[in-house]
Amino acid sequence: MTKRSDSIVLIGPMGAGKTSIGKRVARALKLPFVDTDAVVVREHGAIAELFAERGEAHFRSLERQAVSDALGNGGVVALGGGAVLDETTQRDLSEHRVVFLTVAPRVVATRVSGSKRPLLQGDDSAQRWTEIFETRRPIYETLADATFDTSHGPLADIVTEIVAWAKNNETTEDQ
């Protein structure tokens, strides 16, 4: 696999583990870690409030900028689940090693229940998660260089698998 950048980008649906697994992968590889949602929150405030007060399109434009900055800086980057909807981001990702974290619907429900994710509020959140995931799945699959299912087993095992994959797929200077 020839990729220009040595960074690793985690994509996938809400609750797949991008933030928590990304943090641990970065620590294991001794690389900096950035979660683009955390950047947006730090610079602009809570995501739920941005959605409520300024709308999803506004959040997406802040997210696009955070993603572009993070990809430029390198390291391990965890995206928000919807960041891949942006076509500029899709193009930019072709230069990076992209890891798609997937998860079974029956497992994710407990992971995201009670969370403040604005797209998962209300009684039908499980159904909404599935609809959103099915809509985005082709994009995730197209962008992915590798896919890991986080539904089973301890989080540490998935981290180990991703670290091994990253070491086997390192970029080299002359690419």
Ligand SMILES: Nc1ncnc2c1ncn2[C@@H]1O[C@H](COP(=O)(O)OP(=O)(O)O)[C@@H](O)[C@H]1O
């Ligand atoms: N493989 C896993 N096994 C068990 N719990 C997990 C796993 N991955 C993530 N979680 C838990 O699920 C929740 C959501 O994870 P998070 O990293 O925020 O996902 P994402 O960033 O993809 O939305 C967190 O509470 C996290 O600890």
Ligand SMILES: O=C(O)C1=C[C@@H](OP(=O)(O)O)[C@@H](O)[C@H](O)C1
């Ligand atoms: O899938 C989405 O559209 C979203 C995912 C969230 O991030 P996580 O995927 O880290 O939960 C966050 O960016 C926002 O609530 C919107």
Ligand SMILES: [Mg+2]
């Ligand atoms: Mg996250």
